[in-house]
Amino acid sequence: MIRDFTEDEARRALVLKWGTVDPDVLPAWVAEMDYALAPPVAEALQRAVTDGVTGYPPALVNAALGEAYAGFARRHYGQQVDPEQVLPTSDVTAGVRVALDVLSEPGPLVLPTPAYHPQFGLGHCTDREIWELPLDPDAGEVRLDLDRLDDLFSRGATTLLLTQPHNPLGHVHTRAELEGVRDVALRHGARVISDEIHAPLVLPGAEHVPYLSLDGTAEHAVAVLAASKAFNTPGLRCAQIVTSDPAARNRLLAEPMARNDSWSPLGEVAAIAAYEDGDAWLAALVARLDEQRTLLDELLAEHLPEARVRPLEATFLAWLDLRAYGHDDPATVALDKGRVQLEAGHRYQPGLDGHARLNIATSPERLTEIVVRLGRALG
The missing domain is CATH 3.90.1150.10 (Aspartate Aminotransferase, domain 1)
Known part of the structure; x- marks a missing residue:
C-alpha cells in the first residue's frame, strides 16, 4: 500500500x-x-480540484473537519473530542503562535530542548523570552525534568510548549510523565500548549496519550495538530487547534481574522479524507x-x-x-x-x-x- x-x-x-x-x-x-x-487523500484532492475548490475556505468552525478529527481521535487514542472544539489554522507552528498570543499570560515560554528549530523563533514572534528545559539526548531514557519545570514556573514562566511525540528525539511521553507535567502546571496556574503533529506516527511498543485526555487539563491546555506529517501534506496548509474548554474556544473565535487565517480549503479536504478514510x-x-x-x-x-x-x-x-x-x-x-x-x-x-x-x-x-x-x- x-x-x-x-x-x-x-x-x-x-x-x-x-x-x-x-x-x-x-x-x-x-x-x-x-x-x-x-x-483516499489523492482522490479527494483530485475531485476537489476538478470541482474548482480553490477559493476561500469556509468559516472558522468547519463541522466536517471537526467531525472527522473527532472520529480519528476516538478510534486511534480512545479520546472523546467535541467536534465544535476543533478549529483550523494554517500549520502547527502558526497554531502554537496563535495559542500563545490569545490564551497565554505574558511571560517566558518554556521549551524542552533539543527542539524543532522553528520553535526557537516563537519568542521573537510573540515578544517572549525562551527558557530552555534541557533533555539529555544521550540518557538511557528521555524524561522531562519536572523539578526544573517547577522552578521555571516559580521564576515567572507562564507557558510550556510540549512537543509530544518529541521531535527530534522520537520519544513518546508516558501517561505518568504527562500527569507530572499537569500537576506542575496546575500548581502554578501555567498553560500547556501540546504540539501533537506526530501523534499518528507512534510505532509499535509505545502509545500516544493526548494531553487533553488527562483529567484536569481542559482549562489550562490546548493541542495543536495536523494530518500533514502522517499523510505527507504540509504544503496544503491546514492544521487544527483543539480545545476542551469552551471559554478558550470562544476567545480564539473572537480574535480578528488577521490573527488566524490563510489555511487552505484543499488542506481541509485532505485532512478530512485522511482522518475519515486513511x-x-x-x-x-x-x-x-x-x-x-x-x-x-x-x-x-x-x-x-x-x-x-x-x-x-x-x-x-x-x-x-x-x-x-x-x-x-x-x-x-x-x-x-x-x-x-x-x-x-x-x-x-x-x-x-x-x-x-x-x-x-x-x-x-x-x-x-x-x-x-x-x-x-x-x-
Missing part, C-alpha cells in the same frame, strides 16, 4: 527536500516522506516505518558501529550521536564527503556538537545507500 517515489518523482513532488539539493545528493533531512500520497494506509505506513527503524539499526551496526541512535518510539526521524567519529558537525561532513544531506544537531540545540537527525521515511534500498555513504564519509 506504500508506494515509494522514484528519484524523478521525488524531485517533482518534494520540491524542498529533493528539489533544492544537487543531483548526486541523497536527501535525508527535512521531515517529508519519499512516498506517494495515500489514495486508517488502512496509515497502518501500512506505521508498519513500514517499524521495518525501517529495524533496518537502520542493522545498517548502523555494520557501517557506523560507533554511532548511537536513540530508540525511535515515534516519527520517522532518527537522532544520531556521531561524536565517536570526531566531527563537530557530522552533517556537513556527510554532505561534503558522502553526498547525503542530514539535519545538523546544533540546529535543534545550539552548541550541541556531534549529533544529526536522519529521515528514514524512504525506500529500504535508499536508506541502505544513505547509511553506506555515511559510513564512508564519517568512518
Whole structure:
C-alpha cells in the first residue's frame, strides 16, 4: 500500500527536500516522506480540484473537519473530542503562535530542548523570552525534568510548549510523565500548549496519550495538530487547534481574522479524507516505518558501529550521536564527503556538537545507500 517515489518523482513532488539539493545528493533531512500520497487523500484532492475548490475556505468552525478529527481521535487514542472544539489554522507552528498570543499570560515560554528549530523563533514572534528545559539526548531514557519545570514556573514562566511525540528525539511521553507535567502546571496556574503533529506516527511498543485526555487539563491546555506529517501534506496548509474548554474556544473565535487565517480549503479536504478514510494506509505506513527503524539499526551496526541512535518510539526521524567519529558537525561532513544531506544537531540545540537527525521515511534500498555513504564519509 506504500508506494515509494522514484528519484524523478521525488524531485517533482518534494520540491524542498529533493528539489533544492544537487543531483548526486541523497536527501535525508527535512521531515517529508519519499512516498506517494495515500489514495483516499489523492482522490479527494483530485475531485476537489476538478470541482474548482480553490477559493476561500469556509468559516472558522468547519463541522466536517471537526467531525472527522473527532472520529480519528476516538478510534486511534480512545479520546472523546467535541467536534465544535476543533478549529483550523494554517500549520502547527502558526497554531502554537496563535495559542500563545490569545490564551497565554505574558511571560517566558518554556521549551524542552533539543527542539524543532522553528520553535526557537516563537519568542521573537510573540515578544517572549525562551527558557530552555534541557533533555539529555544521550540518557538511557528521555524524561522531562519536572523539578526544573517547577522552578521555571516559580521564576515567572507562564507557558510550556510540549512537543509530544518529541521531535527530534522520537520519544513518546508516558501517561505518568504527562500527569507530572499537569500537576506542575496546575500548581502554578501555567498553560500547556501540546504540539501533537506526530501523534499518528507512534510505532509499535509505545502509545500516544493526548494531553487533553488527562483529567484536569481542559482549562489550562490546548493541542495543536495536523494530518500533514502522517499523510505527507504540509504544503496544503491546514492544521487544527483543539480545545476542551469552551471559554478558550470562544476567545480564539473572537480574535480578528488577521490573527488566524490563510489555511487552505484543499488542506481541509485532505485532512478530512485522511482522518475519515486513511486508517488502512496509515497502518501500512506505521508498519513500514517499524521495518525501517529495524533496518537502520542493522545498517548502523555494520557501517557506523560507533554511532548511537536513540530508540525511535515515534516519527520517522532518527537522532544520531556521531561524536565517536570526531566531527563537530557530522552533517556537513556527510554532505561534503558522502553526498547525503542530514539535519545538523546544533540546529535543534545550539552548541550541541556531534549529533544529526536522519529521515528514514524512504525506500529500504535508499536508506541502505544513505547509511553506506555515511559510513564512508564519517568512518
